[in-house]
Amino acid sequence: MGACLGVCSLLSCVSCLCGSAPCLLCGCCPSTRNSTISRLIFTFFLFLGTAVSIIMIIPGVEQQLYKLPGFCEGGNSVLGVQGHVNCNSVLGHKSVYRMCFATAAFFFLFALIMICVKSSKDPRAAIQNGFWFFKFLILIGITVGAFYIPDGPFTSVWFYFGVVGSFLFILIQLILLIDFAHSWSQIWLRNASDGNAKGWYAALFIFTFIFYAASLAAVVLLYVYYTKPDGCTENKVLISLNLIFCIIVSVVSILPKIQDAQPHSGLLQASIITLYTLFVTWSALANVPNKYCNPTLLVRNSTSVQGADGQVTQWWDAPSIVGLVIFILCTLFISIRSSDHSQVNKMMLTEESPAMLSSGDPGVEDGVHQAYDNEQESVAYNYSFFHICLFLASLYIMMTLTNWYRPDERFQTMMSPWTAVWVKISSSWAGLLLYLWTLVAPIVLPGRDFS
DSSP states (O other): OHHHHHHHHHHHHHHHHHSBHHHHHTTTSSSOBHHHHHHHHHHHHHHHHHHHHHHHTSHHHHTTGGGSTTTSSTTSOOTTOOSOOOGGGGHHHHHHHHHHHHHHHHHHHHHHHTTTOOSTTSHHHHHHHBOHHHHHHHHHHHHHHHTTOOOTTHHHHHHHHHHHHHHHHHHHHHHHHHHHHHHHHHHHHHHHHHSOHHHHHHHHHHHHHHHHHHHHHHHHHHHHHHOBTTBOHHHHHHHHHHHHHHHHHHHHHTOHHHHHHOTTOOHHHHHHHHHHHHHHHHHHHTTOSOTTTOTTOOOEESSOSBOTTSOBOOSOOHHHHHHHHHHHHHHHHHHHOOOSSHHHHHHHTOOOOHHHHSSSOTTEETTEEOOBOOOSSSOSSOHHHHHHHHHHHHHHHHHHHTTTOEEOTTSSEEEOOHHHHHHHHHHHHHHHHHHHHHHHHHHHOTTSOOO
16 A cells, blocks of 8 residues: 555656646745746756866766766877777766766757746746656766767867856846845845944944955955966966956946946945955966966866876866856756846846736635746746856856866877957956946946936
8 A cells, every 4th residue: 555655656756857847846945936946956066067077077087987888989089089098087087077067058048938038828938837857868968979979170160159148147146146146235234224334334444444455355366376477478368457457447346427327336336356366366377277377277188187185187177166166056056046237137138017016916726835837927037048058058058067177289288378358357347337337337327317
């Protein structure tokens, strides 16, 4: 009897996997929006692909990948490359590229399918919010096929896709970070005006001080480790420029005219942007292809995957780990909530639907919490844009896990190109310009609503 009940329970779960998103969490969680559940499950698919990619670059696992059929012919050559090559040094790179290609292709496919979906009444909305088991099978199928892609021009072409996609995803990160900083400051200043002003202002001062102290320490460490008295001019210029730009935006944020136009603007936001800018600068300097000016440069070649000290070299370094954490936080932010600012919602195409803004809790029925469809009138977020964000996130994590390295023409050495340096530096400049625009826009365009 117990076995029969167990089988029935299993069949019920399987039917849920083939059904809609509300079925997955019905009765298991507090009342939850259908749109939120779907985004979280798609994000789980992305995190699953990321986890598999990380496992593949663990040294012990990476060295066993040559056993995959067609991945390395006899362990001595790489498909599409002439000559004798020990492909052990590029196995992790190849596997991450193919795994992330699969997740990127998966999300790009759904971005195309979901173009112009306006409400859950559209038949395609059922595909977005259901059939999870079949979606998982599709992702597995694409992944298996990706591992049989011959190298040839694939690695070089997909590297540039990764560069462009990562640049765009960094800009999305910056938009979310700027929005988070403004929301944080507004909430605490509002709390200060409601009561206990000294406590809230003290908290603002403490966090602002911590962020600026960390930024100052970061600048000092960058000069110590990534510059030399007799060289490394490029590194000195890049660090100095970003330091000057951060000082400029910090000063602008507290100018009287800016304060009059935006009373909630202040040094807290500027300190957060400054710290993130210096992180991006650090990440860029870690890709400078000069061992003399970049002590953290990883060296991997076809004769050995070990460093000079006999330790097995890792694919990731400290900037990559921090980048991975920021990637996880930003992706969850995109999946769980929309912005407190209407302008950001319009930019990110996550304007709240009427069902979400209505009063009451439609997910409570007879005292029982359940998931509910909140998109009958209009979608709570743009399906295609959400999948494009996950597509870009797949490319960003691909570049992060491989440190933006690429193999040379003969697959003998993994190298860090200057392309990675300039893409990261230019993204930091774009982020500073974007933040500066949020400060001056109400003055430049007084007739527009920037609330």
